Amino acid sequence: EIVLTQSPGTLSLSPGERATLSCRASQSVSNNYLAWYQQKPGQAPRLLIYGASNRATGIPDRFSGSGSGTDFTLTISRLEPEDFAVYYCQQYGSSFTFGPGTKVDIK
């Protein structure tokens, strides 16, 4: 099973700042089948990025994904108030596993 590790566990930033979230896989993710999700309290997760770098429908362009193999990054170029949430990565190249999440909170 591919294990995903996310860092940092918590990221404290101010609106307008840049957020960089990391997801590392225990082995190479096939075809870079790596997705990112955003979850707010009381809501289901929402797909942001699939295939490591493709934005899902309706996702603002301040969200971008990059990386390949075992190292992936989600970048939020300028944090908006609604972006403070928990972010999960998921690999779907070999079965399906999720990372433990990174919480982005207001500094």
Add this chain to the structure above:
Amino acid sequence: EGQLVESGGGLVQPGGSLRLSCSASGFSFSASAMHWVRQFPGKGLQYVSAISSDGSGTDYTGSVKGRFTISRDNSKNTLFLQMSSLRPEDTAVYYCVRRIHGYDYWGQGTLVAVSS
């Protein structure tokens, strides 16, 4: 925009059974692979089970094999998860999701609590 609505969760004693349902609308359900994903109280997410668009192929995570059964009725746009021999560690919010590239549609979730 696709919509998924789960139902059937609740409180059940260890060893008991529950059947979850998920009603789909707004997209081609019969052409979509569907999964169940659960979120534990500590917030971790876990893939539970998958079914192909025509129902001919299924898959399960190891901890539920032999206890859970996924099925679908494409004539009614409905996905099911039959859960038996439930354990306290099955306590979670269960989400029905559509799998295209990652999981693009999620239901609101239904809570399953296993406790005596």
